[in-house]
Amino acid sequence: MHRLTTRHPHAHAQPREPHQALTAARTEQKTETWQAEYALRAGIEGTVNQALDVTGIRWARYRGLPKARLQHAFSATALNVIRLDAHWSAEGTPPALSRTSRLTRLSYRLTA
Template identity: 35%
Template sequence: MLKARERQATREFKQQYQQRAGVEGVFSQASLRFELRRTRYIGRAKTHLQHILIAVTINLTRLVSWLDGVPKIKTRQSRFAALAPTATS
């Protein structure tokens, strides 16, 4: 367990996790806002088309937000984590 925590502190791990966090954010946005987990169609081709259209919609939504200067939302902190003492206190 200590080795895993030491590995998480390395620069390589943080770079890899940053990529994963970006992908997880896209999946979260797709499933929460665009209902990616529910297909409206029967058949692989139509379902694939729906997924492509959702991907295009996500990209357009992000482009419009970027052009409008909307800042990215920071990851929320859980109530339990908020109770933990900080290094400055």
């Protein structure tokens, strides 16, 4: 095992260019534009993570592209059913008060 012989083994300086890039990235992350874009990404990553956890979609169970596509289609269907169940059984939110589609809103305008 190699030991550090310096006086302060935890004190080290980064080269200037990587440090400036890191500082610039951290500054950019504080802007509203970056946070709005990251919020979209966080939603997508949540969906991907749910697909990995629930369906094990990372590895195909069968060989061949047609069977892998079929597995992905079934996995996506299963995720949609799980999400619909969570939406319909959400406590405190009756289904009638949930979000309405554009078509429904348009029909309200046409009948009024």
